[in-house]
Structures are given as structure tokens and as C-alpha cells.
Amino acid sequence: MPNPSLAVTFAKAEQICRNNGVKLTTKRKNVLGVLLNSSKPLSAYEIVDLYRTAHQESLAPMSVYRMLDILNELPLVHKLSSENKYLACSHITCDHEHQVPQFLICKSCGKVAEKAIQASVIEALKESINQADFQLLNSQIELQCLCNECANPS
Template sequence: MPADIDQIIKKSQEACASTGAKLTSKRKNVLTALLTSSIPLSAYEIVEKYKNQFNEALPVMSVYRMLDFLIQEKLVHKLETSGQYMICAHITCDHPHEMPQFLICDRCHTVKEIGIKKQIMSELERGIQSTGFTLSKKQLELHGFCEHCQNKPR
């Protein structure tokens, strides 16, 4: 869980304002629900966490719309293989981000986000284009076991 949620929310509000968007109170609460989770959450898990954390019911379709907004504003990522959502690891950075790559632990479900260097992504794209294939999404999700889980008996 991030150390200073208030600072992250403030930075997120500023980022939204810089694009002419608004981080409404409900969007902020969805973002907070994700910030206070140690693992990615599905929209239905966010609905439940929202209800417990803010004592307010929220329709799942509203959560999906809010998540779409948060993704558009580059505050949240969607893990395509699981349909879950997580906070961008670079949510408070001021520098341009590299292409995200997600290392997903199949045991404890933690996710580590790392960037793919532009040179590597360009090489991948050239190789893919040479086959006649066109990418619709540029995101890598790799499954395995985190360092902590590697040291646990199975």
C-alpha cells in the first residue's frame, strides 16, 4: 500500500486537471480503494471494497466507467489476462513512462510493474510487423512466482 495516499490523490487531481478532466469524489474513492489494496482487484471486488470502505453502494457499471476514466488518465492499469485493475506504479512521476510490463505472481497475486525500454519495444514491433500482424494493445503480462513465493514450500 502506498505510504501517502493523500499526496497521491492530490497529484492525481492535478494530473487530471492538466488534461481538463475532473477527479470526482467517487472516482477518487475508486482510486483510493485500489491504492489501499495490495493486489489488483476486479470491478466487483472494487464495488465490495468501496461499500466497506466508504459505506456507500456503487453499481458495477459505474465502477467500469470510472475505471475507464482512470485508465484514460493513466492512473490505473487493467490486467488483460485477469480482468483486474491496479494503480499505475508511476502515478506520481513527472517523467514520460515506458511501456508497462507486469510480473504477476501466480501464488500471492501481487503484481510488479516495470517499464520496457523503447528500443526493446521497437524491436518487438518490427518483428511483429514483419509477420503482417498488427498489435491492438501494447502490454506484456508475464506470470510466475515472486521472490517471496519462490522461497515458500509449495
Template sequence: MSNINTILNDAEKSCQTTGARLTDKRKKVLTGLLQSSKALSAYELVDYWREEFNESIPPMSVYRILDFLEGENLVHKLKLANKYVACSHISCNHAHEIPQFLICDACGVVKEIGIKKDLINTLEHNVEEAGYKLQSPQLELHCLCQDCANKAA
């Protein structure tokens, strides 16, 4: 839990630099995502809230909190699954590559990796040559984690 407290403190500092506030409710939702190795939906976070804090929170409140956290670059939305993960770089003090997500189709574990900007630029160029406009450079790669791959072998 001390690692989560460190991340929450860094998230709070990050919000302060943008003039935003990381309220207790926002911290609780972020904590739920930090504690999970899987992406969670708003409704799964409602369940987490009920189990962890013995309180209820409306799903719309969770969606608003997730929108805020995403806007502050503290969480990422996995578009295909309509679920969220905590950013793995909240406590880092250096520039990062473009975030991409490896999603285990068997167990649901999500890992954030970075892809070099050059690769995304090439992808964007190829998309434009095909007559399209890239709306988001985020890739969600469906894979098997090493544990699940070993079990399947």
C-alpha cells in the same frame, strides 16, 4: 495514508491539466487500487466500497470510473485477468518506459516495471514480419514473487 493523499493530489493535478475532474467517487475507487498490492476487478472494488464506506455502488458505475481513470493514465487494465491496478508513476515528474506487469500466480501481487521503447519496437517489428499488427505493447508476465518463490523452495 499520507502517501495515498499525496498521490491523490498529484492525480487531481494531472486531471486538471487535461481538463478532467477527479470526483470523490473517482478518488475512492483510485484509493481502493492504491491500497491494494493486487489487481482488483470492478466487483472487488464494489465489495471494497461497501466495506470501506458502508455504501453500495453499482458495478457499471465502477466500470465507468475505471474507464475514466484508465483514460487519464491513472490506472492500468490487466487484460488477461480483467482487473485493474493503480499506475505506480502517478506522482513522478519524468518520462517513463513502456509499462509492463509482473503478476505473481501464487499470491496475486502485481508489480509495474518499465521496458525500454527499443525492445517494444523490436517486438512490434517481429510481429509485423510474422504478418500481424501489434494491438497493444502491454505485456503481462506471470511469475512468482520472491516471497512465494522462497516458500516454494
């Protein structure tokens, strides 16, 4: 029996796509599903392997990258630049305005937590960057951490 929370997430993802003039094709939905079912961020090549296992169908890595680019723009997925991996947005089903995400990445086990950054923090960073005669291109923050399980093994 299908996971009811996945059905809700896919319905919201379809609505987000429709609102942005994008079609959530079966393959895009399946790629999103691979990420939703993963407990850790995945590379495009890992997605290709898991997709093949789950759907008995091969996808070219370049096709997966194009799908990820589209899903990232919406944003239904996020790209972790420091890891060159992707994860499903943890706020797909939320109805509130999303803040800038920060990602806490466990360097030991690879687990990632997505947390919002207050707009005032980003504005302070932008001001500091502007004072240094630079311009901010991406406000996503990726922090290298240890999760409590890895920091305090039993």
C-alpha cells in the same frame, strides 16, 4: 490521521486529471483510493465490495467499470487483461515520461510488480510483428511469474 503519501498521490492524480480535461470526482477518487490501498489487483466487483465497506455507499458495477475506463485512459490505473483486474499505477507521483509498463504477476499469491519496458524493446517487437503482417494493438506485457516469497518458501 490521513496517510500523507496518499494525499500527495491524490494531489498529483487531480493535476493529471485537470491537465487532461477530466474531473477527479469524489467517487473516482474513492475508487482510486480503494486500488491504492490494495496489495493486489482487484476486479470491479471486488472494488464495489471494498468501496461499500470503506465509504458506506453502494456503487453499481457498471459505474465502477466506467470510472475505471476513465482512470485507465489517464493512466492512473492499469487493467490486467489476463486477470480482468485493475491496479493503481505505481508511477502516479513521478514527474518523468512513463515508458510502456510490463506487469510481473505472481500466479501463486497474486502480487503484481509494475516495471517499465525500454522503448527499444517495444520497437523491436513492433518490427517483428509488422514482418509477420500483423499490427500491434496494445504494447502492455503481462508475464506470469512466481514472486521470490512463493518460489522460495521458508
